[in-house]
Amino acid sequence: MMDAAAQQARHYPIAVLAGDGIGREVMPPALEVVESVAHTFGFSVDWVEYPWSCEYYAETGAMMPADGIDRLSEQKAILLGAVGDPSLPDHLSLWGLLIPIRRAFDQYINLRPARLMPGVESPLRNTDRGIDIMVVRENSEGEYSEVGGRMFRGTPEEFAVQEAVFSRRGITRVVTFAAELARKRRSRLTSATKSNGIIHSMTFWDEVFREVMVGYADVDAQLMHVDALAARFVSHPHDLDVVVGSNLFGDILTDIGAVIVGSMGMAPSANLNPEGRHPSMFEPVHGSAPDIAGRGVANPIGQIWSAAMMLDHLGETEASEAMMHAIHTVLGDSDIRTPDIGGTASTSEMASAVLQSLPQRTEPVTA
Ligand code: NAI
Ligand code: MG
Numbered sequence: 001m002m003d004a005a006a007q008q009a010r011h012y013p014i015a016v017l018a019g020d021g022i023g024r025e026v027m028p029p030a031l032e033v034v035e036s037v038a039h040t041f042g043f044s045v046d047w048v049e050y051p052w053s054c055e056y057y058a059e060t061g062a063m064m065p066a067d068g069i070d071r072l073s074e075q076k077a078i079l080l081g082a083v084g085d086p087s088l089p090d091h092l093s094l095w096g097l098l099i100p101i102r103r104a105f106d107q108y109i110n111l112r113p114a115r116l117m118p119g120v121e122s123p124l125r126n127t128d129r130g131i132d133i134m135v136v137r138e139n140s141e142g143e144y145s146e147v148g149g150r151m152f153r154g155t156p157e158e159f160a161v162q163e164a165v166f167s168r169r170g171i172t173r174v175v176t177f178a179a180e181l182a183r184k185r186r187s188r189l190t191s192a193t194k195s196n197g198i199i200h201s202m203t204f205w206d207e208v209f210r211e212v213m214v215g216y217a218d219v220d221a222q223l224m225h226v227d228a229l230a231a232r233f234v235s236h237p238h239d240l241d242v243v244v245g246s247n248l249f250g251d252i253l254t255d256i257g258a259v260i261v262g263s264m265g266m267a268p269s270a271n272l273n274p275e276g277r278h279p280s281m282f283e284p285v286h287g288s289a290p291d292i293a294g295r296g297v298a299n300p301i302g303q304i305w306s307a308a309m310m311l312d313h314l315g316e317t318e319a320s321e322a323m324m325h326a327i328h329t330v331l332g333d334s335d336i337r338t339p340d341i342g343g344t345a346s347t348s349e350m351a352s353a354v355l356q357s358l359p360q361r362t363e364p365v366t367a
Helices: 004-009 023-041 054-060 068-073 090-104 168-184 201-213 226-235 247-260 301-313 317-333 347-356
Strands: 011-019 044-049 077-082 109-115 132-138 148-151 159-162 188-193 220-225 242-245 268-272 280-284
Touching: 011 023, 023 044, 023 077, 023 301, 023 317, 023 347, 054 090, 068 090, 077 301, 109 247, 132 168, 132 247, 168 188, 168 201, 168 242, 188 201, 188 226, 188 247, 201 220, 220 226, 226 247, 242 247, 268 301, 280 301, 301 317, 301 347, 317 347
Parallel strands: 011 044, 011 077, 077 280, 132 242, 188 220, 188 242
Antiparallel strands: 109 132, 109 268, 148 159, 268 280
16 A cells, blocks of 8 residues: 555656767667566656757757756756767866756765676686675865866966865765765775875875764775775775775776776766755766767666666665666576677667566556
8 A cells, every 4th residue: 555645755757868879879778677667666757858968069059958957956866878979079068968967966976886797707807706896986076176277378388277176075975975885885995095195185085084984983994095996996806895086086996997897888877966955867987989879789788777776866776676686687697798798789689688687567556
């Protein structure tokens, strides 16, 4: 039995931004998979699709309309494919859509799992003990700031200054989030630092990290310089559990994370506003892949996995787990895979295999 209020709470209007290139190819299968688990687990989704993309820019001169953020704010979450097209400089598409969304909705956590899935080959040799790293990247300040400028353009004296911004509040909240997450996993937290070379902001980062971790005596916490940590991703990936890093360090470490687990095409990510005051955004780590766009061979797993993270965030944990289980089944028990992970399957063949591995509802769920 479920009352009307509970039913209402399990209805999710979701903003869908497929974007450009393979974003448009991997989005439809992800929506289909979510619709299937929604049916099975008794909740409903309403896709609110927006055409905002580089094509939209070519028509209107902007990546999204002036009231874009307001329109998104009415939805429970945002599912994004990828944006980017060779016809438009990348900083325009990024700063015209993704960064404004992350900032307006205070999505200060960027969560990026790097998990080696069954049946997928890592480029590393020693993976017997598996790879299951969760990178928590600071997503609202740090090195990706707008503070700075350029002077004496075009002269030999020309220079550029870009300030990195670290606040006590910003560091505290990202480290706290990572520590809580570590508690629910293997209770290890590694913080990416560089306080030997970057003596103001990174020593501050370390200080606040230590302060927060006083409250988490049960979590095995360590600080590691980001260069050594990058090497560790390659030499001892199984020793890492949760890794927390600044905006730049997190960005770099997660690309290493994505390749050591087999393919860019499988890596998911979540841009979270953990308090739920604003919608969070879920997107694969990969871009629009113009080199393979239009051929129907993009791996849809990164997009499907991102949608599973969205359901988990919305509280639909069982449905999210069912999606992850289906991905495991297809990769572990079948040889259906797209070319990026050594197969010949198309996007839709791989997506159908995931759909067919989902649990089906056996009895009607009625009020
Ligand atoms: P990319 O991730 O699009 O492609 C890198 C390589 O990985 C390519 O060889 C591509 O074919 C392959 N790849 C990526 N996703 C795949 C998938 N699902 N299945 C199979 N292979 C896959 O990165 P790139 O080439 O640097 O950027 C292309 C465009 O995407 C640029 O305009 C860039 O700005 C944009 N971009 C957008 C992002 C976003 O929307 N969040 C993130 C990264 C890049
Ligand atoms: Mg990146």
